[in-house]
Amino acid sequence: MVRNRRNILILVLSLIAFYSINELGRHAFQTIQAQSRLPTPPPQRQRWEYCTVNMITPGTGGWKAQVSHGGSIENVDSDITGISTVNRLGLDGWELVSVVHETGNSAEYFLKRPMFR
Secondary structure (H helix, E strand, O other), X not given: OHHHHHHHHHXXXXXXXXXXXXXXXXXXXXXXXXXXXXXXXXXXXXXXXXXXXXXXXXXXXXXXXXXXXXXXXXXXXXXXXXHHHHHHHHHOOOEEEEEEEOOOOOEEEEEEEEOOO
């Protein structure tokens, strides 16, 4: 008699567990289906800002380079190649994208960095 009760209890618990697992799986499947129907937002395009380093010339107290960015032009300390200026800009997140050889030993450096909204 005790054995039958125990078997019936095991059967009832097994049925409850099976039903619970089945319902949980069905709910998870419906959630996945609903999520797959949601429209995905269009990817946002990365925006960039640009800068140039050029006109590397000797000046009083050493070499100078012109840095153009956003409509402003600034004369900054540099070396004969302009690389020291490019390296300083690199510390501010600027990346070198192109170099154009100019007349003589000069060059023009083009840099960009991501714009943060």
